[in-house]
Amino acid sequence: MKRYVIIGNGAATIGAVEGIRRLDSEGPITIISSEPYHTYARPLISYYIEGKTDRERMKYRPDDFYEKNDCEFLAGKTAVKIDPAAKSVTLDDGSVVSYDKLCYAAGSSSFIPAFRGLETVSESDRFTFMTLDDAERLKARIEPGLSVLIVGAGLIGLKCAECIYGKVGAITVVDLAPRILSSILEEKSASIVQRHLEGKGLNFILNDSVDEFHGHIAIMKSGIRQFFDIVVLAVGVRPNVALMKEAGARVNRGVSTDRHMYTGVDGIYAAGDCTETFDVSCGETRILALMPNAYMQGECAGINMAGGDCDFENAVPMNAIKLLGLHISTAGSYIGDVIERENTADSTYTRFYVDGGLLRGYIMLGEPYRNGIYTSIIRNQIPIDKIDFETLIKSPSISAMGESYICQLERKV
Amino acid sequence: MLVNNAMKRIYVNKKWCLGCRLCEYNCTYANSGAMNIITALKDKPLRSRIKVEEYDGDTLPLSCRHCEEPICVKSCIAGALSKVGGVIKINHNKCVGCCTCISVCPYGAIMHGEDGVMRKCELCIDNAFGAPACVAGCPNGAIVYEERD
Ligand SMILES: Cc1cc2nc3c(=O)[nH]c(=O)nc-3n(C[C@H](O)[C@H](O)[C@H](O)COP(=O)(O)OP(=O)(O)OC[C@H]3O[C@@H](n4cnc5c(N)ncnc54)[C@H](O)[C@@H]3O)c2cc1C
Numbered sequence: 001m002k003r004y005v006i007i008g009n010g011a012a013t014i015g016a017v018e019g020i021r022r023l024d025s026e027g028p029i030t031i032i033s034s035e036p037y038h039t040y041a042r043p044l045i046s047y048y049i050e051g052k053t054d055r056e057r058m059k060y061r062p063d064d065f066y067e068k069n070d071c072e073f074l075a076g077k078t079a080v081k082i083d084p085a086a087k088s089v090t091l092d093d094g095s096v097v098s099y100d101k102l103c104y105a106a107g108s109s110s111f112i113p114a115f116r117g118l119e120t121v122s123e124s125d126r127f128t129f130m131t132l133d134d135a136e137r138l139k140a141r142i143e144p145g146l147s148v149l150i151v152g153a154g155l156i157g158l159k160c161a162e163c164i165y166g167k168v169g170a171i172t173v174v175d176l177a178p179r180i181l182s183s184i185l186e187e188k189s190a191s192i193v194q195r196h197l198e199g200k201g202l203n204f205i206l207n208d209s210v211d212e213f214h215g216h217i218a219i220m221k222s223g224i225r226q227f228f229d230i231v232v233l234a235v236g237v238r239p240n241v242a243l244m245k246e247a248g249a250r251v252n253r254g255v256s257t258d259r260h261m262y263t264g265v266d267g268i269y270a271a272g273d274c275t276e277t278f279d280v281s282c283g284e285t286r287i288l289a290l291m292p293n294a295y296m297q298g299e300c301a302g303i304n305m306a307g308g309d310c311d312f313e314n315a316v317p318m319n320a321i322k323l324l325g326l327h328i329s330t331a332g333s334y335i336g337d338v339i340e341r342e343n344t345a346d347s348t349y350t351r352f353y354v355d356g357g358l359l360r361g362y363i364m365l366g367e368p369y370r371n372g373i374y375t376s377i378i379r380n381q382i383p384i385d386k387i388d389f390e391t392l393i394k395s396p397s398i399s400a401m402g403e404s405y406i407c408q409l410e411r412k413v
Numbered sequence: 414m415l416v417n418n419a420m421k422r423i424y425v426n427k428k429w430c431l432g433c434r435l436c437e438y439n440c441t442y443a444n445s446g447a448m449n450i451i452t453a454l455k456d457k458p459l460r461s462r463i464k465v466e467e468y469d470g471d472t473l474p475l476s477c478r479h480c481e482e483p484i485c486v487k488s489c490i491a492g493a494l495s496k497v498g499g500v501i502k503i504n505h506n507k508c509v510g511c512c513t514c515i516s517v518c519p520y521g522a523i524m525h526g527e528d529g530v531m532r533k534c535e536l537c538i539d540n541a542f543g544a545p546a547c548v549a550g551c552p553n554g555a556i557v558y559e560e561r562d
Contacts, residue, residue: 015487043490047509053491057507060492292488292517299487320513329516368512370521396521398475399468406468409478409520410424410561 008105009033012272012298019302036076149228157234261301271297281332332361429555432472436547437461443546
């Protein structure tokens with residue numbers, strides 16, 4: 001009987017458990033989790049502050065998950081060392097857990113650059129936005145009238161702005177990039193979203209960054225002095241890779257794996273935000289810190305750990321978020337020629353990127369409608385001359401995907 | 414692998430579809446909770462979970478395939494989608510309306526609901542119909558509910 005150990009407790013871990021249990025209902029699984037909570041949906045921390053979900057509903061799996069899957073859940077325990085020779089993991093309480101197959105799914109952590117004078121901001125007024133504990137702290141601190149500075153106009157910074165909107169006073173978001181959501185939007189779409197958010201009352205300082213903190217004043221590179229009561233540092237996340245580095249695994253920015261999510265170190269697999277993924281939409285290996293990716297990598301790792309044969313491929317970056325009422329759906333990479341589609345009927349704006357006969361990516365603003373069909377074209381690299389692309393960009397449909405796609409509907413898929 | 418293979422699904426016999434869209438009306442009614450079809454449909458937009466597409470002069474009703482490897486379930490950021498006894502369901506209480514499932518469904522079978530949470534075909538298992546209303550109401554037997562390999 002195999003002994004499985006998983007470090008982590010997020011989507012990648014749950015995927016690994018469910019992957020293992022597809023093939024092996026016997027081998028014991030031990031889950032080591034720094035966070036002491038039942039597995040929760042990390043992206044829902046903003047909805048939690050907003051009051052759109054609660055601790056019970058934001059659980060990523062039902063209460064009986066660990067029990068049903070015969071998992072020993074070591075809540076609030078941190079793995080401090082992996083010994084690949086002894087095939088064991090040492091925990092912060094000194095105990096040692098041994099494994100036959102290990103899945104490293106440690107996720108990422110908030111990255112805090114060394115801002116000058118950050119220590120002059122009292123600790124109780126400094127926040128990050130990554131964990132349930134972060135959310136609880138912020139939720140307890142916000143109150144009407146508070147001036148909030150958010151450093152970082154990325155996904156996490158803006159989701160944070162959204163959830164405290166209406167519960168605090170002025171919200172100002174500063175970013176080094178010349179536009180908001182710079183990793184998922186280009187100029188035009190970013191400016192549409194920015195105008196929408198400004199219309200709701202958010203303030204942006206772009207192309208700028210905090211040079212120095214002076215207590216409750218942030219002095220920008222441009223000289224702007226921004227007063228705040230509390231500051232949320234949301235400049236980015238870094239994959240947690242230290243243990244794998246020490247264990248001798250190949251680590252670039254994230255842990256490197258093959259298509260089986262195998263790290264090359266005997267018995268050790270890795271999945272989720274801590275890894276690098278081959279992105280088919282651009283042909284490069286990069287970090288895709290996204291929930292669907294984390295789950296599917298974990299599931300793939302789990303199946304292989306249990307002796308199955310699963311390849312993780314067809315990964316594409318993909319984001320579906322809503323910011324103060326405006327939906328943003330993006331997928332793939334923004335390479336090649338641009339085709340724009342403005343639909344006044346449903347007030348959506350879409351940009352398609354076509355390169356080398358392939359749809360590489362899209363950006364869609366407004367209520368999403370069947371855009372999974374577009375994502376599927378990117379993911380499966382379906383040449384656009386094999387489909388009725390003209391019709392598709394007007395409105396996504398199965399019929400424009402052609403006979404072979406339609407035939408799938410007649411089979412079990 | 415431990416998967417449930419014996420599973421009825423909705424299939425379409427393309428050639429028999431008349432394009433009458435009764436399935437869209439019946440679906441909307443069945444999932445509206447309304448007492449009769451008039452109150453369910455009168456002056457309201459169709460909120461159907463089955464969609465009739467035009468195709469090459471024919472018509473093609475489409476709904477959730479309840480995939481063997483459901484990418485929507487794997488992608489849901491809230492853990493709100495799950496596959497229970499072969500049926501992919503949305504827990505409306507958990508869904509936060511992010512639309513990730515819409516972004517991944519290759520069949521365009523998940524739609525935005527009026528209450529902000531997603532809606533999709535759940536085979537009418539939990540509504541008053543108990544079995545797919547689109548199938549029951551199809552006048553030409555074009556939509557069937559059966560097991561196939
Ligand atoms: C505010 C916010 C909004 C987001 N919104 C979206 C979204 O809309 N869509 C989307 O796709 N993604 C979103 N994400 C990203 C998504 O949450 C991550 O991609 C996903 O959680 C990654 O899952 P994971 O299992 O790899 O890692 P995590 O969920 O980070 O889990 C890793 C776990 O491992 C634990 N751990 C780390 N080191 C150790 C150790 N040594 N010993 C024991 N335990 C350890 C950590 O404490 C953590 O609990 C969002 C993230 C945030 C913060």
